[in-house]
Amino acid sequence: MTNTENVLLETTQVQSALTVRSAADVEWAEEADLVVVGFGGAGVSAALQGAESGGHVIAIDRFDGGGATAYCGGVFYASDTSIQREAGVTDSADEMEKYLAAESAPVQADTLKRFCQGSSADFDWVNRYVPFSGALYTGKAQYPPEGKFLYYSGNEKVPKYAEVAKPAPRGHRALGAGYTGNVFFEGLRKAAMEAGVKLITHAPVRRLVMDTEGQILGVEVHRIRPDAIDEHQKLYSEVNPQMPFKGLQYQVAIEKCQKFEAENSEPAFIRAHRGVVLSTGGFVYNLELLRQHRPEMASAYGEILRLGSPGCDGSGMALGATAGGYVDLMKNMFIGKTTSPPESLLHGLLINAEGKRFISEDAYVSVVGGAVAEQPNNGTAYLVLDAKSFWSAFWNALTIGRSMFLFFGLPTLLNILKGGTRRSGSLQGLAKKLGLPGKTLQDTVQRYNEFIITGKSDPFGKQPANIAPIGKGPYYALNMSIRNKFSLTPVFTLGGLRVNEETGGVLRRDGSTVSGLYAAGRTAVGLCSAGYMSGMSLADLVFSGRRAAMHALGQQ
Ligand SMILES: Cc1cc2nc3c(=O)[nH]c(=O)nc-3n(C[C@H](O)[C@H](O)[C@H](O)COP(=O)(O)OP(=O)(O)OC[C@H]3O[C@@H](n4cnc5c(N)ncnc54)[C@H](O)[C@@H]3O)c2cc1C
Structure with missing residues (x-):
């Protein structure tokens, strides 16, 4: 062992x-x-x-x-569904496969294909018992706002992925209020x-x-x-x-x-x-x-x-x-850092303890979280905002809607008020308050603004819709560090038992399967074990749970 x-x-x-x-x-x-x-x-x-x-x-x-599962957001990742069609969205299993391949799913290519080709049927199976809706949200959010149930739940619109696969909203949120x-x-x-x-x-x-x-x-x-x-x-x-x-x-x-x-x-x-x-x-x-x-x-x-x-x-x-099974990818985890909603936070710049940017602020929540966790000083990071974006975010957080307030509005307000937010009339003053070296913050902001003014694309791949120059002060820095409990860092694990990808049977290290033993969901290595996007855990656990049962009962 x-x-x-x-x-x-x-x-x-x-x-x-x-x-x-x-x-x-x-x-x-x-x-x-x-x-x-x-x-x-x-x-x-x-x-x-x-x-x-x-x-x-x-x-x-x-x-x-x-x-x-009963605590989760109820978002299920799927393509080519009746709900997408109801919302006027054209999508296909092939585009989903291209996208997930680019996100690097830790499974064999034919397993990914089977998962994507079966996505619509898995969704229909769930939808027989669970209500969904085609109320579409086209903005950027970790979770769709109240009244919206279909959205871009991963990195689909990020240029690097949009170049290889046609973006489509594939996050299907079960119908209900708040987390469903x-x-x-x-x-x-x-x-x-x-x-x-x-x-x-x-x-x-x-x-x-x-x-x-x-x-x-x-x-x-x-x-x-x-x-x-x-x-x-x-x-x-x-x-x-x-x-x-x-x-x-x-x-x-x-x-x-x-x-x-x-x-x-x-x-x-x-x-x-x-x-x-x-x-x-x-x-x-x-x-x-x-x-x-x-x-x-x-x-x-x-x-x-x-x-x-x-x-x-x-x-x-x-x-x-x-029984002889072995676990793998145990280091892989979802580590989240939410920068939206409220959406105006996306206009800010995420910087580390050296005053430098390190990730696109609108990348998927776990991409941001994973990157923050790797920054110097135990994952220290700040979100720098100008006065306009700061107050817009503050107002958005207050008025986000009753059931979303608990999950997004309140955490943002708490972090602003109790997480160690710093404010200064100048960028230099802000850097001093944060203990950042010399002129780095000013340089970082200047470079970012120059990219926007000259019409160049953002070197970190931020989407044009989320880009706004850092304008007039006073300037604010929200503390996004891992050790700041007011800046929520949600975490769950992605590794587990290695299984035979056709049957779900638990594998021994020598490649043989343990007869009569299966694993599914987050107990097993699955489609989201190398990196999670909203909805991929539920989609994987339906896929892997059904696969195990069908094989055990001789239906596959
Ligand atoms: C707040 C929150 C929001 C999330 N949002 C989403 C989302 O929108 N979409 C998405 O895809 N993922 C989401 N996730 C992640 C997702 O919920 C989980 O990864 C997924 O539900 C795990 O499902 P599972 O069936 O593997 O395990 P679970 O749903 O945790 O089920 C495991 C069950 O096994 C039982 N159990 C444990 N040990 C034993 C034992 N020895 N004997 C008998 N029973 C045992 C437990 O009591 C539990 O009931 C979210 C998670 C949380 C907490």
Whole structure:
């Protein structure tokens, strides 16, 4: 086992697989064709697909189900959909494939093709149970404003990508107010229940059962005692990835929850005749693993916003490792820095502690976040604005609309008011207040303005629509540093178990698959594991969840 696999086992309460001569050696409490471990987005997709394929499915969740998916923005990345057509958008699987290839998807070319060619069908499948809308937003935003449900959710319009693939709005947000991951999950959950999936809640899976040939036979769950379920759910609710500024408190709750489970559960075995799907999410709430792969994020855990549910501790990866599977791309993470909405913030200049620009301000939120994280002085960065853009952003943040206020308006205002914003009548004065060297800030601004005045394109690739010269002072600098908790840094993990890309079967290092074991969603390496754009995680977990179920039940 590698260091990572050892840490996974030490920190997740997962035990080494139980090896028996045959299934008859175990006293099974329940049995099914397909057992799905973790009932979030990937789990519900696998379970529903399994039931639709005619299998008897048991889904098991450590808590109540939903996971990160039920908290998320509900944005699903897809091309050539009925919703795009309703909005008058022309798009195709081929253009989506060209775009995603340029973004470097960490999968084989034919997997990317299959994903893109099947995108419209996957979307239709979801849309049978989850409402969407063609209300189109053509501006630049990490998340569409209230009342808008279809938008450019990645880097499609950034010149470098627009040159290789025709841009199209592919971010489909589930219909509802504010973040609509709950609408997305609830639609699929209801369909799964109606299709006959049996759901066992408050039952962390702690061990795989396999025979001496390595065939997976089932799982061992540690069911929380009935009288302890309310308390267990309460512990779960103490972590809310939509609520920032509580990083330290969340860590305490995570540790308390693990201890509580160990003291209040009873084991039982569940037989899986055709396969086990591991869909327990990522590992952003496993501090030890974060330390191992992104120490700079681990040391900032009090300030960053870990986007996950308490179940995101990597236990599915640990289970896979006990059967011979291996994890990969564990360093890859979504690290976000939001510069829009409000859109007028895009008119500013992002600079580092040396007073230099380092990224296009309108690049996708995780491209900006990843770049900020790499800047000197533990990811120190400032957004420099002139008076007009600053006050316009301030006003936009105040009037952004009720349900968007919590996610975008309020964080912007809080950062302006409490994050250490600096103001000065001159750029030189501002540089002095920020402790920046000499004339660098003035030079950076001057160079930027010259590019605009002379009509040249921005060297960092900022889109013309988001460019405005830095005009009259007073000038403002918003603190965008990683260690500033008021400038939100949302983070979630992208690496996981390597799987056979045709079947979703968990792979051993020698390239063979573990018979009867599958992984999906953020437990596995998937289409978004090299870099995430809004909607790609949901799209990948539907693709990978359905793939695993279909293959386990012999439909592929
Ligand atoms: C605020 C926020 C906004 C986001 N917005 C978007 C967006 O708009 N679009 C997008 O594509 N992505 C978005 N993401 C990311 C996306 O939500 C996640 O990457 C995705 O939902 C992960 O899905 P999953 O099925 O792999 O895991 P989850 O949805 O987290 O499900 C895992 C489930 O497994 C259970 N579990 C864990 N361990 C065990 C165990 N040992 N035994 C049994 N059960 C277990 C957990 O309780 C959980 O219910 C967002 C995330 C957040 C938090």
